[in-house]
Amino acid sequence: MNLAVKDIRHNLGRFALTALGIGMLLMIVMGMGGIYRGIIEDATLLVDKAGADLWVVQRGTRGPFAEVSRLPPNLVDRVAAVSGVADSRKFVFHTIQREHGGKPLRMAVLGLDWPTDRGEWLPLMAGRPLAQNHYEMIADRTLGLELGERIPLGNDTFAVVGLTSGMIDSGGNGLAFFTALDAQAVQFDLPGEAIRLERAARRGRADRIDLSRTQPPLLDRAEGESAAIPAIPPPALSAVLVRVQPGVDPGAVASTISGWADVSVHTREDERQLMLAGPVEKAKLQIGLFRVLLTIISAIVMALILYTMTLDKLQSIALLKLIGAQNRVILGMILQQALVLGTLGYGIAYLLGQRIFPRFPRRVILTDSDLIELAVIVLGISILSSLLGMWKAARVSPNEALSG
Amino acid sequence: MSNSLAIETKLLTKIYGSGNTEVVAMRDVSLAVRRGEVVALLGPSGSGKSTFLTAVGLINPPTSGQILINGQLVMDGPRAVVDPTAFRREHIGYIFQKSNLIPFLSARENVQVALELAGWRPGKARQRALELLDYLGVADRAGNMPAALSGGQQQRVAVARALANQPSIILADEPTAALDRSRGRQVMELFAKVAHEQNAGVIVVTHDERTLEVFDTIYEMEDGVIRPGAGHAHHAMPAEAR
Numbered sequence: 001m002n003l004a005v006k007d008i009r010h011n012l013g014r015f016a017l018t019a020l021g022i023g024m025l026l027m028i029v030m031g032m033g034g035i036y037r038g039i040i041e042d043a044t045l046l047v048d049k050a051g052a053d054l055w056v057v058q059r060g061t062r063g064p065f066a067e068v069s070r071l072p073p074n075l076v077d078r079v080a081a082v083s084g085v086a087d088s089r090k091f092v093f094h095t096i097q098r099e100h101g102g103k104p105l106r107m108a109v110l111g112l113d114w115p116t117d118r119g120e121w122l123p124l125m126a127g128r129p130l131a132q133n134h135y136e137m138i139a140d141r142t143l144g145l146e147l148g149e150r151i152p153l154g155n156d157t158f159a160v161v162g163l164t165s166g167m168i169d170s171g172g173n174g175l176a177f178f179t180a181l182d183a184q185a186v187q188f189d190l191p192g193e194a195i196r197l198e199r200a201a202r203r204g205r206a207d208r209i210d211l212s213r214t215q216p217p218l219l220d221r222a223e224g225e226s227a228a229i230p231a232i233p234p235p236a237l238s239a240v241l242v243r244v245q246p247g248v249d250p251g252a253v254a255s256t257i258s259g260w261a262d263v264s265v266h267t268r269e270d271e272r273q274l275m276l277a278g279p280v281e282k283a284k285l286q287i288g289l290f291r292v293l294l295t296i297i298s299a300i301v302m303a304l305i306l307y308t309m310t311l312d313k314l315q316s317i318a319l320l321k322l323i324g325a326q327n328r329v330i331l332g333m334i335l336q337q338a339l340v341l342g343t344l345g346y347g348i349a350y351l352l353g354q355r356i357f358p359r360f361p362r363r364v365i366l367t368d369s370d371l372i373e374l375a376v377i378v379l380g381i382s383i384l385s386s387l388l389g390m391w392k393a394a395r396v397s398p399n400e401a402l403s404g
Numbered sequence: 405m406s407n408s409l410a411i412e413t414k415l416l417t418k419i420y421g422s423g424n425t426e427v428v429a430m431r432d433v434s435l436a437v438r439r440g441e442v443v444a445l446l447g448p449s450g451s452g453k454s455t456f457l458t459a460v461g462l463i464n465p466p467t468s469g470q471i472l473i474n475g476q477l478v479m480d481g482p483r484a485v486v487d488p489t490a491f492r493r494e495h496i497g498y499i500f501q502k503s504n505l506i507p508f509l510s511a512r513e514n515v516q517v518a519l520e521l522a523g524w525r526p527g528k529a530r531q532r533a534l535e536l537l538d539y540l541g542v543a544d545r546a547g548n549m550p551a552a553l554s555g556g557q558q559q560r561v562a563v564a565r566a567l568a569n570q571p572s573i574i575l576a577d578e579p580t581a582a583l584d585r586s587r588g589r590q591v592m593e594l595f596a597k598v599a600h601e602q603n604a605g606v607i608v609v610t611h612d613e614r615t616l617e618v619f620d621t622i623y624e625m626e627d628g629v630i631r632p633g634a635g636h637a638h639h640a641m642p643a644e645a646r
């Protein structure tokens with residue numbers, strides 16, 4: 001006869017509620033672990049998905065995610081000319097927050113190097129890659145945009161032609177993919193008045209230099225488009241992505257390019273580490289610590305519950321001792337109940353989590369190793385927390401059965 | 405012939421507390437109970453009956469004195485000479501006034517658990533538990549939880565459990581207090597029957613004067629001292645007088 005099971009059966013409702021409570025607590029611990037893992041995954045997702053062996057960024061910066069990096073567009077061609085490079089691509093990346101349909105629309109804008117890169121590598125769940133070099137975009141599902149929807153950004157309107165799933169930046173913002181030119185246009189889009197003011201200011205500056213007197217056309221040019229003025233560079237790239245030829249050591253290519261005075265080069269692994277050490281480091285630490293705290297709290301709560309369950313049974317425990325039950329039998333009963341509670345709680349946590357976590361705004365990733373780790377922790381908690389109850393039970397004298 | 409004695413106590417004394425709060429609950433109690441003998445212990449409340457019974461039941465050690473069961477020294481002063489838990493399981497059946505049953509076990513399981521603790525295999529233990537309940541006339545309530553049983557039924561289940569391991573001594577502390585007169589008498593007669601059939605020594609603490617003819621010997625306790633009682637005490641005598 002299993003005393004632990006008999007007792008649980010007798011107080012089934014209460015035990016079930018307790019298990020549910022512990023299950024929910026463990027679900028939060030599990031979720032915290034999942035959020036932690038999600039932050040890491042999200043942070044490195046773009047780096048991994050972009051598939052570049054090397055990231056060329058502005059000299060001395062840790063760009064393009066950790067900080068702003070600006071490169072001239074012609075760098076793409078300079079890099080492509082380096083021996084061992086299979087291809088090089090523009091990478092334009094920035095975050096914008098606009099309004100759409102009366103709600104704030106926050107997205108990470110990523111420029112694809114049209115026509116070599118049309119977004120074929122993206123995990124499309126609907127629609128198609130980009131098919132023209134302007135006015136099309138691929139949006140992540142998390143942005144809440146529909147296929148075919150038209151989004152005005154700056155002076156242009158973009159049609160959503162494809163939808164991805166799970167493409168977000170380290171801040172959890174959904175990604176939107178444009179051609180690099182469109183991405184830059186969205187980024188550097190200035191209102192008409194700002195452009196007029198800047199042109200007037202340019203004219204003012206030109207007026208004050210001798211060159212404009214010897215070369216009058218310069219004054220006319222000063223009022224034109226930025227792109228038409230040689231002295232003013234066109235909008236910058238965030239990075240240049242490099243893939244090396246098969247069999248070529250990325251390190252060798254990296255050392256060639258980093259010899260140039262205007263750029264720094266990071267390998268894919270560097271870039272991942274920069275993400276983890278930089279933008280997400282604090283969030284990671286915060287959640288990690290929170291998880292530790294929650295685990296400790298769960299242990300305390302479980303210990304108190306098991307202790308209370310033992311207190312409720314003191315009379316029965318005394319009686320069992322009176323009819324000859326050794327401490328071993330009693331302690332076994334308490335330990336078994338602790339294990340049943342822990343196991344049930346864990347199971348409930350898992351089942352609830354499976355249903356609830358997908359509804360979270362950011363990814364909650366339950367990896368097998370994290371699940372196993374938590375299972376071991378719960379096992380440890382169950383055993384440790386039953387000690388308090390066992391300690392009490394071991395001290396009950398059969399005499400106490402008489403004082404009922 | 406000490407080996408025909410089921411219970412023998414020598415100068416048992418129990419003192420609760422110390423200093424100002426000291427209470428001498430039992431003083432130099434020497435008593436012998438033969439196998440097959442059924443003893444009633446009478447006395448006013450607070451006279452030390454429960455203290456004596458729990459001492460003999462190896463539940464509440466005396467301050468001084470000795471206890472022998474089946475001729476074997478089991479308590480020497482406050483020190484247990486045997487493992488009290490194991491000894492209780494094998495040799496002692498204990499029944500008290502109320503709250504005798506484990507609330508989360510059915511009537512049958514309450515008996516069965518005592519057998520399983522003594523090493524019976526579950527199947528056999530279950531069968532014997534049912535036989536015992538049948539013997540006590542509560543077989544039809546075997547599946548009920550204690551809360552669903554009347555006081556008398558609960559007490560019979562407790563008796564069945566006390567008898568389960570064929571103890572050589574049975575100790576009952578006011579077992580009929582919760583029962584009506586005829587039920588009380590039935591339980592007392594049962595003790596006598598068991599004592600005679602199983603050759604066990606039985607001590608029953610009781611207030612019920614009407615059931616006294618069931619007993620072989622009657623003792624009275626007052627202020628921690630036991631002496632032979634009146635009435636049916638036809639062959640009552642303290643151990644030292646033998």
Ligand SMILES: Nc1ncnc2c1ncn2[C@@H]1O[C@H](COP(=O)(O)OP(=O)(O)O)[C@@H](O)[C@H]1O
Pocket residue numbers: 420421427428429447448449450451452453454455456
């Ligand atoms: N645990 C205890 N601590 C202190 N005094 C006790 C304790 N148990 C019993 N006593 C005292 O010992 C005396 C005998 O009690 P008890 O054996 O319960 O008597 P009875 O069973 O005859 O009513 C009483 O005065 C009682 O107050």
Ligand SMILES: [Mg+2]
Pocket residue numbers: 453454455577
């Ligand atoms: Mg009493």
